[in-house]
Amino acid sequence: MSLPAGPFDVAVVGAGVVGLAHALACARRGLSVVVIDRDTRANGASIRNFGFVTVSGQEEGAMWRRARRSRDVWLDLAAAAGIPIHQRGMLLAARRPEAAAVLESFAAGPMAEGCELLGREASARRFPGLAGGVAAALVSPHELRVEPREAIPRIAAHLAAAHGVTFVWGAAVTSVEPGEVGTSRGSLAARQTVVAPGDDATALFPDLLAPFGLTRCKLQMMRVRPSRPALPHVLMSDLSLLRYGGFAALPASGALRARLERDAGPELAAGIHLIVAAARDGTCVIGDSHVYDPTPDPFADSAIDRMILDSYEALLGERPAVTESWTGTYASAPATPVVVVAPAPEIRVVTVATGAGMSCSFALAEEIVEAMGS
Ligand SMILES: Cc1cc2nc3c(=O)[nH]c(=O)nc-3n(C[C@H](O)[C@H](O)[C@H](O)COP(=O)(O)OP(=O)(O)OC[C@H]3O[C@@H](n4cnc5c(N)ncnc54)[C@H](O)[C@@H]3O)c2cc1C
Structure with a gap:
């Protein structure tokens, strides 16, 4: 199956919560977005967790602030995408x-x-x-508690239906260059790219990520x-x-x-x-x-x-x-809860390097999209 033609404003690699959060932040700015995942549906940490959006107990400073903001985004999104909140x-x-x-x-x-x-x-x-x-x-x-195996597919469906986000499933991203994303099924054009590969963070940019000891x-x-x-x-x-x-x-x-x-x-x-x-x-x-x-x-x-x-x-x-x-x-990662590197001004690699991706990703994505001037 051929890839969508594009070009897109933003390509997001990875359809876990971190990738979806970036897709949402970009779509809310009116940008055209494509999300590419090697699997046929999200199957990583984002559907295996507790779905526990934790605020109290997060590390003081940025993580606590991100958790509070992300909780608010979860509430909006849950209402818009029909995601049940199972506990508060x-x-x-x-x-x-x-x-x-x-x-x-x-x-x-x-x-x-x-x-x-x-x-x-x-x-x-x-x-x-x-x-x-x-x-x-x-x-x-x-705090909020969602059922992740229910919530993550609903976020993807909502992004596609309400924000026109394009999803490409079953395409492994093999290279990311300014303006172009290479995949196992061909390449597509995007002005900016956010790589959110979860715990597979060393496959695409091993040298840049090596100092973090992931x-x-x-x-x-x-x-x-x-x-x-x-x-x-x-x-x-x-x-x-x-x-x-x-x-x-x-x-x-x-x-x-x-x-x-x-x-x-x-x-x-x-x-x-x-x-x-x-x-x-x-x-x-x-x-x-x-x-x-x-x-x-x-x-x-x-x-x-x-x-x-x-x-x-x-x-x-x-x-x-x-x-x-x-x-x-x-x-x-031993020293930081979040790893963000910029291989080029229009590319970011983003990994939540602690067990808090459900709790902090929406705010983190807003920060990164803002900083990229998307
Ligand atoms: C058991 C468990 C319980 C947890 N409980 C909680 C919790 O209750 N609350 C909380 O806040 N956090 C929790 N966490 C942490 C949280 O789940 C993670 O921080 C978060 O899901 C990471 O999201 P992600 O999108 O980075 O990764 P993932 O969900 O793993 O998604 C990464 C995606 O990238 C895709 N991908 C990778 N490389 C490529 C490539 N080259 N080309 C195309 N696609 C690619 C993968 O196929 C995958 O779909 C828990 C984690 C686990 C494992």
Whole structure:
């Protein structure tokens, strides 16, 4: 099948959330856009995640600002594209006193705007479904939860129908030069190009990206069917406080880390922290774990799944039936959450190099499109 003739104002390589966010930002400026993906539909990190648009807990500064703005774009887009919001807000349930201290410290700072800190009794009254009670809880109203395997195709369909964005599926991009994108099915002309290849960031511009030390992070995920109704908010707990920069940077997290090293060593080693994200059909997506390797194996380790289910049972008092399990990978860089390079003034390569692409991409794309003067 031949490629569309073009020329386009902007070509976007990659139809994951980062690519779609750039396509949206360009289309909103009235530009003609083509999105090219090597697969026949989005199949990467963007459909394998929790669909958790996380605000509270993002690293202070640019990431927190991007998450707030991206959440607002998600709300607009969800309404326009018919994307259901399955949950709103986040509940961070602290089981250990050291975790409660981190929440107290966060609640005293500026990033806790709009959040509510609950003590032991108030948490038990508000969330009786939490087994054995918790030492404290933080309720953040800012978050959204979409079902990614539903949301990502709907964004693509909406961009095509409402903004006239052209999609080329099943064409691997093999070269990007100023004005021209080469693919496995021929080339097309575009004035500017944004390359958003997810964790395959080193294939097209390996030398430019080498200084960032990009690797991959592999996560294990499950869908479960609990017997009880889900909590109203996406649930996280003690181990999560070490994984989100906005909490982990607080001095109080040092004591929590020491405590978790004593009583949750295997979970820490596998990078496990519990997230429970509910869907309207009564299922929940739960996870996750973090193992870093440039070429992670595709195998889900049953010991890791067991530890995730143990964490679920400790917090929610039951062991739910597992209906699906999968692994996913995202790009990871040691020193920066976002990698952006410019091989030429009219080309950008954009990779979210931490597990926050669903939370920050729309704002990031607006920044980049603005900076390119598209
Ligand atoms: C299990 C898991 C859970 C996560 N949970 C969350 C969460 O709840 N909240 C959150 O904010 N973030 C989460 N993340 C992170 C988030 O999913 C990622 O940051 C984000 O999806 C990255 O989007 P992307 O578009 O860069 O990558 P992808 O979704 O991987 O898309 C990249 C696309 O580029 C295409 N591509 C690559 N190279 C080429 C080429 N040469 N030619 C043509 N096409 C190409 C691929 O086919 C692919 O479709 C999670 C990640 C994982 C794996």
